Amino acid sequence: MISELNQRSRDIFRTIVDAYVETGEPIGSRTISRRLGIPLSPATIRNVMADLEDLGLLYAPHTSAGRLPTEAGLRLFVHGLLEIGALSEQERESIDAKCATSGRSLPDVLAEASSMLSGLSSCAGLVLAPKTDRALKHIEFVNLAPGRALVVLVTEDGLVENRVVEVPLGMPGSTLQTASNYLNAKLIGRTLDEAKTAVVREIDDQRTQLDELSSRVVEAGLATWAGSGSTGHLIVRGQAKLLDDVTALSDLERIRALFEALETKEAMLRLLDAANKAEGVQIFIGAENTLFSHAGCSMIIAPYQDSREQIVGAIGVIGPTRINYARIIPMVDYTAKVIGRLLG
Template sequence: VGSRTLARRLPVTLSPATVRNVMADLEDMGLLFSPHTSAGRLPTETGLRLYVDGLLEVGNLTEDERANIKSQCAGTSSSVEGLLEQATQTLSGLAHCASLVIAPKTESPLKHIEFVHLSPGRALVILVTESGVVENRIMEIPADLPASALVQATNYLSAKLVGNNIADAYDGIMAELENQRAELDVLTAKLVEGGLATWAGGDTGSGGSLIVRGQAHLLEDVNLITDLERIRGLFSALETKEQMLRILSMADRADGVQIFIGADNTLFNVSGCSMVVKSYRNEQQQIIGAVGVIGPTRMNYSRIIPMVDYTADLIGGYIGLGAGR
């Protein structure tokens, strides 16, 4: 912004020269910078941090905005995964930024598990937890797999998993399969192993999955090759399990919405990007996931913070009630 523009908009009468002097002082303090000689000043990441921590006035969502987010998140999905997918899309669309949700791992004891044939080469694995959460995953199966194998796999896993959670039973089931003590034929044993892998993701102790949507918003203002490389690096970081766990760990450090600005954001070490994130909890007030927005450091914090805050509380409430009930 230039000094003349500021002088016109200020509620007090100051000359452009006075404004330039003040801006020069702020630049010396490292709070503003000028991208090139003839340009106006822009806030540095330090300046933005000062603004967000001490000067920002966070707005409230209107009743219409709350109703809009709630209706879009609820949608018609009967699964937690569907709820989180819709929440991510909704938040990205409203904030005009990329959004992310860390999905909770299935820790509640299981009430029902079933393999359902969909089409040649595809089956649906259905899990219902004792808390009422319904989860559906599609897995690939041999095209000629007989229906009896699906029934046998369902019966075997029901006996092992109902009343337990996957993480607790995983090692014992895999040991039985490896030692051929499960009394299953080869095809059914592979089906059981594939079903467990679909749910456990090969890592039963490190949390759920990461959903990211709206990445295209990060490319809207990319003008330089260096900016493009920076965004590519961010995309790569978001694809790693380690980053997902770090996001959840950072969100766990304090209650409420957390704001990470620019290069001081140790999650990505990416200059020019900020993240607004909040964890969500189950009925026992345990942190089970997080929801957030990633965008340019100049994002509209006063609008995005209440969006993230409300969406996180909404997700926690739906999961606590049991999605699909």
């Protein structure tokens, strides 16, 4: 459809989208004429706006009002007309500093990166933390309370995660130590799935020296990790920023719908997982995906890779459809590359 727009139509369309990103308000022909800086009469501009409306790129929210871009119009603009800005050296240095490990665990770094993107973009920051399919270094069972134990998993690249598992009541502490020793002997250098396959097969074949109680603990620990770690987990920061610029009840309803969507972690993980299957920054605008079909929101997200150049997670922002795409796209892209270097 871009090819159907002449230069005049593109200039007017760009002016309308830029105004929408700045204010969220409809813009009329006289304001457009002043902004363009070229001699075009309001009547000529109105004719072009009518053509753009016929193409489904603009709409009038009220009678005799100015025009706003439709979600289809925004998608056309972002994918065909947007001039993406470049990050300043100061912005790059800020992102580098926020993502520095300096003794912190990877989940802490990712949470900080999500908060940083939220602050820079005035949106909510999202991170899909890496899947636990990397080589393992250590596992340990720690007694918490009767019937409950903590499983601590450490990967070779320093990711530390914890899970709580149920264990038989009255179980002696030595059983947890036996389970820890057994798994550490089996899992070093293997991924979680590889370790689980080998251990379960050995237990089934009764070739293990574990007693029945220790076997149950080992299986419970592996089942918990395999079940919850296969799709990674979602970190969301800065949801409150989405309320900073609410100007109407309809906006509030959209934000409330978005909050509910963010709480539906399973749906978010599916969407982020879809972003992981593509290279580079992905942009989802409004009804382009089912999650935000009623929320009037956009998501900008980029996958990041580990040292084996495999995509293991994604990072980005979510906000209203009038977010500053030109500024946020390179910000998300650079942050994803920085995190990828940390995992390299």
